[in-house]
Amino acid sequence: MSHVKINGYDIPPKTQIQLNVWAIGRDPRRWTDPEEFIPERFANSSVDFRGQHFDLLPFGSGRRSCPGMPMALASVELGLLSLLYFFDWKLPEGMVSEEHIDMEEAGNLTVVKKQPLLLVPVRHH
Numbered sequence: 001m002s003h004v005k006i007n008g009y010d011i012p013p014k015t016q017i018q019l020n021v022w023a024i025g026r027d028p029r030r031w032t033d034p035e036e037f038i039p040e041r042f043a044n045s046s047v048d049f050r051g052q053h054f055d056l057l058p059f060g061s062g063r064r065s066c067p068g069m070p071m072a073l074a075s076v077e078l079g080l081l082s083l084l085y086f087f088d089w090k091l092p093e094g095m096v097s098e099e100h101i102d103m104e105e106a107g108n109l110t111v112v113k114k115q116p117l118l119l120v121p122v123r124h125h
């Protein structure tokens with residue numbers, strides 16, 4: 001690739017660039033209440049996750065985007081569906097409100113929950 005200039009920044013050939021998609025996903029100029037868990041925000045939205053909209057890039061974009069996307073979608077949807085369809089979920093004994101769930105994050109290049117999520121499954125099917 002040749003030398004390019006983007007937004008006033010010089011990018012020499014062979015530079016590796018890391019996009020901060022975490023920050024894009026929490027940008028209040030792009031998202032309403034970005035820190036809130038509102039999955040319905042995607043229900044009637046034209047923003048798609050397959051790499052065509054740069055507001056949301058869980059699988060990257062372009063020719064190096066994730067080739068495992070179909071497998072990832074099937075695994076996540078099937079896993080989540082099974083957990084939600086077959087079980088109700090209770091807080092562990094001693095925890096009275098979901099506000100007590102520690103949502104602190106850890107990590108740097110990838111982010112994980114600092115404390116594991118502890119819930120009690122109650123089978124109902």
Ligand code: HEM
Nearest residue numbers: 057058059060061063064065066067068069071072073076
């Ligand atoms: C929810 C699950 C997954 C997420 C969020 C995810 C996300 C990503 C992202 C963000 C990239 C980098 C794209 C870029 O550089 O622009 C990537 C690359 C890649 N992913 Fe995934 N991925 C997932 C699951 C999978 C699975 C299940 C496979 C294989 C079975 C897979 C195989 C790959 C490979 C081989 C690359 C490198 C592609 C390249 O550099 O050309 N991923 N993935």
